[in-house]
Amino acid sequence: EDLDKVTQPPGDVILTQGQTATLNCTFTTTDSNPYLFWYKLEVNSYPKFILRRSRYVADNSPEFVKDRFDAELKDSSVPLMIQDLHVCDSAVYYCALRPTIQLPSNLQNW
Numbered sequence: 797e798d799l800d801k802v803t804q805p806p807g808d809v810i811l812t813q814g815q816t817a818t819l820n821c822t823f824t825t826t827d828s829n830p831y832l833f834w835y836k837l838e839v840n841s842y843p844k845f846i847l848r849r850s851r852y853v854a855d856n857s858p859e860f861v862k863d864r865f866d867a868e869l870k871d872s873s874v875p876l877m878i879q880d881l882h883v884c885d886s887a888v889y890y891c892a893l894r895p896t897i898q899l900p901s902n903l904q905n906w
Contacts, residue, residue, distance in 0.1 A: 799826045802893045817878040821891030824872065831894035832874040834867060836860075838887045846889075849874055 802823045811817050823832065831850045835843040847856040849869040856862050867876045878885055 799824065800893055800895070801825075802891055804891055811881055813881055813883060815881050817876075817881055817885070819876040819878070819889050819891075820873065821875060822873045823891075823893050825893060827894070830869075832867070832869060833892040833894070834865075834874075834876045835890045835892065836887045837890060843890060846876070 800823075802821060804819070804821050809817055809819065819834075821832070821834075823830065829851055831848055831853070833848045834846040836846055837843045844859065845857045846860040846865055847854075847862075847867055849867050851869070854869075856865060864879050865876070866879075867874050874891065876889060876891070
């Protein structure tokens with residue numbers, strides 16, 4: 797069984813302009829320092845990076861400023877908060893977990 801897993805609740809979030817949206821994302825991982833990412837996918841476009849969070853890192857894409865797009869990394873969740881909603885925020889939002897890759901020991905000295 798895969799030990800790294802990300803889950804987002806199904807269904808639409810229906811809100812009006814100016815409100816605050818909270819999009820949930822829960823995860824399980826064996827990584828002691830997981831990195832979680834949020835992406836925005838608009839119709840007929842490609843996924844745009846919004847932000848990443850880890851225990852030590854919290855950075856946002858310049859397009860998605862922290863005072864509107866923020867996420868707090870908790871033990872097993874990283875909910876995305878979008879404040880002061882605009883119509884252009886309508887999209888599908890994806891949560892992602894950094895893959896954990898174990899390098900063969902003979903590659904680690906490269």
